[in-house]
Amino acid sequence: MVTDILPLIVRDAKVRMRGKTIVGPIDLDLSGTGVTVVMGPNGAGKTTLLRMLHGLARLSSGTIDWAIPVQQAQTRQGFVFQTPIVLRRSVRDNIAYPLVLHGVARKEARARADHWGTRVGLADMLMRPARVLSGGEKQKLALARALIRDPSVLFLDEPTASLDGRSMREIETILLTAAHEGTRIVMATHNMGQAKRLAQEVIFLYRGLVHERNHAAAFFAGPAKPEAAAFIKGDIVE
Amino acid sequence: MTEIWQGLVAAFWLVVTLDKDLVEITLRSLQVTITAVLIACALGMPMGAWLAIQRFRYRRTVIAILNALMGLPPVVVGLIVYLFLSRAGPFGALNLLFSPTAMIIAQVIIVTPLVASISHQAVRDLWADYHDLLISLNATKRQRMATLLIDGRRALLTAALAGFGRAVGEVGAIIIVGGNIDHVTRVLTTAIALETSKGNFALALGLGFVLIGLAIAVNICIHALSRTEREGTW
Amino acid sequence: MKKLVTALVAFVVFAQAAIADPLVLRLAVTTSFHNSGLSDILLPRALEDLDLDVQLLVVGTGQAIRLGEAGDVDAILVHSRAAEEAFVANGFGSHRREIMYNDFVLVGPSDDPAGVTGSDGIAAALTRIADTRAVFVSRGDDSGTHRREQSLWNQADIDTEAADPAWYRAAGAGMGATLNTASGMNGYVLTDRASWLNFANTANLAIVFQGDPALFNQYAYLPVNPVRHPHVKADLAITLEGWLASPGIQALIGSYEINGQKLFVPNATTDGMAKQG
Numbered sequence: 001m002v003t004d005i006l007p008l009i010v011r012d013a014k015v016r017m018r019g020k021t022i023v024g025p026i027d028l029d030l031s032g033t034g035v036t037v038v039m040g041p042n043g044a045g046k047t048t049l050l051r052m053l054h055g056l057a058r059l060s061s062g063t064i065d066w067a068i069p070v071q072q073a074q075t076r077q078g079f080v081f082q083t084p085i086v087l088r089r090s091v092r093d094n095i096a097y098p099l100v101l102h103g104v105a106r107k108e109a110r111a112r113a114d115h116w117g118t119r120v121g122l123a124d125m126l127m128r129p130a131r132v133l134s135g136g137e138k139q140k141l142a143l144a145r146a147l148i149r150d151p152s153v154l155f156l157d158e159p160t161a162s163l164d165g166r167s168m169r170e171i172e173t174i175l176l177t178a179a180h181e182g183t184r185i186v187m188a189t190h191n192m193g194q195a196k197r198l199a200q201e202v203i204f205l206y207r208g209l210v211h212e213r214n215h216a217a218a219f220f221a222g223p224a225k226p227e228a229a230a231f232i233k234g235d236i237v238e
Numbered sequence: 239m240t241e242i243w244q245g246l247v248a249a250f251w252l253v254v255t256l257d258k259d260l261v262e263i264t265l266r267s268l269q270v271t272i273t274a275v276l277i278a279c280a281l282g283m284p285m286g287a288w289l290a291i292q293r294f295r296y297r298r299t300v301i302a303i304l305n306a307l308m309g310l311p312p313v314v315v316g317l318i319v320y321l322f323l324s325r326a327g328p329f330g331a332l333n334l335l336f337s338p339t340a341m342i343i344a345q346v347i348i349v350t351p352l353v354a355s356i357s358h359q360a361v362r363d364l365w366a367d368y369h370d371l372l373i374s375l376n377a378t379k380r381q382r383m384a385t386l387l388i389d390g391r392r393a394l395l396t397a398a399l400a401g402f403g404r405a406v407g408e409v410g411a412i413i414i415v416g417g418n419i420d421h422v423t424r425v426l427t428t429a430i431a432l433e434t435s436k437g438n439f440a441l442a443l444g445l446g447f448v449l450i451g452l453a454i455a456v457n458i459c460i461h462a463l464s465r466t467e468r469e470g471t472w
Numbered sequence: 473m474k475k476l477v478t479a480l481v482a483f484v485v486f487a488q489a490a491i492a493d494p495l496v497l498r499l500a501v502t503t504s505f506h507n508s509g510l511s512d513i514l515l516p517r518a519l520e521d522l523d524l525d526v527q528l529l530v531v532g533t534g535q536a537i538r539l540g541e542a543g544d545v546d547a548i549l550v551h552s553r554a555a556e557e558a559f560v561a562n563g564f565g566s567h568r569r570e571i572m573y574n575d576f577v578l579v580g581p582s583d584d585p586a587g588v589t590g591s592d593g594i595a596a597a598l599t600r601i602a603d604t605r606a607v608f609v610s611r612g613d614d615s616g617t618h619r620r621e622q623s624l625w626n627q628a629d630i631d632t633e634a635a636d637p638a639w640y641r642a643a644g645a646g647m648g649a650t651l652n653t654a655s656g657m658n659g660y661v662l663t664d665r666a667s668w669l670n671f672a673n674t675a676n677l678a679i680v681f682q683g684d685p686a687l688f689n690q691y692a693y694l695p696v697n698p699v700r701h702p703h704v705k706a707d708l709a710i711t712l713e714g715w716l717a718s719p720g721i722q723a724l725i726g727s728y729e730i731n732g733q734k735l736f737v738p739n740a741t742t743d744g745m746a747k748q749g
Binding site for chain 2 (some may be wrong): 475476479480498503507527528529530531541542543544645646647648649651652667670671672673701703
Binding site for chain 1 (some may be wrong): 367368370371373374375376377381385389390
């Protein structure tokens with residue numbers, strides 16, 4: 001798996017809604033491998049930033065350029081939402097869905113879905129309707145579904161925010177494996193421990209702007225900005 | 239009031255003895271209505287789905303008109319279709335008047351807005367749910383519509399059954415374009431109308447109870463065949 | 473789900489019975505004619521004698537004429553002479569052929585509060601009803617029966633348009649429903665004899681006046697003009713006309729009875745000549 005859609009070059013990107021600038025202007029370069037964690041207080045714009053990079057939020061100004069045309073680049077990305085969206089079908093058909101959309105024969109798509117479903121620990125749920133799964137199980141489904149297309153870049157928006165400890169651990173394991181296998185991961189979280197466990201790099205977002213960006217070890221040892229420091233300490237950052 | 243009891247008795251005997259005329263008009267009722275509903279669904283469901291996901295300038299107006307069309311008086315539809323299909327009208331040469339086909343045409347016009355409207359609402363709700371996922375997965379417009387229609391099948395089934403209910407009890411349009419001709423275009427509702435005009439209220443009520451029973455039977459059958467109550471599938 | 477759709481489509485396809493009868497004639501008749509039950513005797517006989525499937529559209533006189541004008545039927549059988557003559561005069565019908573007549577009767581409460589029985593004519597009877605403001609129920613639907621009723625009021629010089637709905641009630645309905653209304657209101661009503669004989673819910677009503685020639689109800693057969701509408705089955709229409717006027721069928725019509733009472737007097741002339749209006 002080649003990360004052929006990187007580098008991602010973001011220049012002066014802004015997202016405005018109802019007259020307010022939610023995120024931006026952002027200048028960002030993304031390349032290489034590993035896990036980038038986007039951190040920041042609630043309302044900082046983490047979700048909007050991720051959606052903007054993925055193409056779900058419309059740019060009000062500025063540019064976002066992948067190494068290849070954006071249409072094709074989008075097919076090489078995956079996105080896991082904070083609240084998992086599951087289709088009204090079986091777990092297996094949910095996971096197979098992205099492949100079917102892209103013309104893979106149903107039989108083969110299902111076989112690969114079974115494989116990924118087992119990898120994320122849903123082996124005995126494959127034929128069950130996806131709607132009856134628990135929150136943690138649904139999020140694993142979403143992860144399998146996002147990974148089944150072998151994306152170059154995987155965005156995750158606080159994927160374990162409402163999950164129990166065990167599910168969180170299982171998902172983090174899957175993410176680390178994927179990162180190890182070459183998927184570039186960009187993940188928003190406000191769980192400090194999770195960030196420390198997973199991140200190679202941290203982007204600290206504050207009031208819609210990239211306040212700080214650094215290697216994880218350096219960032220946690222000594223953040224440059226006071227807001228970041230306060231955040232790490234656990235203070236309320238407005 | 240005795241006529242209600244007499245009607246129930248009449249209905250019972252007609253059904254139990256499998257009265258030949260009753261069987262004939264019942265089958266014809268089902269044939270006309272089911273055909274019309276299938277066509278209305280084929281037209282109305284994609285229409286409703288498309289309206290839900292396509293943004294365009296006059297969308298709100300179109301949706302409002304669609305909802306308003308649900309209240310089309312069937313008699314008016316019948317008159318208009320008659321004028322079109324009449325020999326003196328533009329499509330007279332097709333010789334469709336006073337045939338089951340003409341009845342189906344009229345019922346399709348009446349039922350499609352209903353199916354489209356309910357489908358639209360169902361798909362709209364589901365689209366709000368699936369929106370981000372389908373866009374993230376680069377689904378084409380056609381794929382989005384297909385996914386929404388398939389996943390929304392429960393609400394769409396309700397739309398179809400609502401359309402069936404409207405059509406099977408309809409009489410104003412089909413009596414004009416069908417002519418209520420014995421053994422050709424007579425169905426349950428038009429037979430009821432005829433018996434009522436003749437003053438045979440007991441028989442009319444009997445046929446009415448058969449019609450109600452038929453509608454219930456069809457609904458139960460559909461629900462059984464599609465196993466709507468099975469946990470979680472829907 | 474697939475199972476369901478397959479079942480439905482199969483049902484629809486197999487239920488399409490093709491009615492491919494080579495000889496079919498569409499005839500619009502009035503509801504009062506159909507109510508008499510005579511068509512239940514005539515139609516099977518026509519199929520037998522002529523190999524002709526007569527498809528009846530049972531509608532009000534106004535609608536029958538409208539269908540004839542549009543050419544949607546091949547012939548009409550109605551009982552409204554003025555409208556029939558206009559139909560021919562305006563070129564919609566090729567000619568008018570009298571087939572049979574029955575009569576109207578005045579039905580009312582058996583205790584006859586308006587004192588109608590024994591009147592020396594229908595005009596006098598109606599005048600008594602108007603004078604006593606007894607409840608009278610009218611068809612009110614521009615049917616042949618209704619038009620006859622209107623002409624009778626006119627001959628008695630009574631304006632029903634201006635009449636007080638307290639006694640003159642326009643039902644806007646077919647004969648059976650109107651009779652039911654009259655029965656419920658215990659009022660007077662003008663009806664054709666056949667509908668009355670077939671009517672089950674008589675309650676307190678009975679025939680209170682009959683026999684005036686003004687109450688005779690002539691049925692006429694009018695083929696739709698093939699010059700105006702070339703597609704109509706003019707030859708079949710003429711065949712049916714000849715059959716209706718034939719001695720055997722005329723006798724059949726004359727012998728038709730309900731509850732032992734004869735209903736129709738056949739009066740087709742068999743000279744074969746098209747009777748002009």
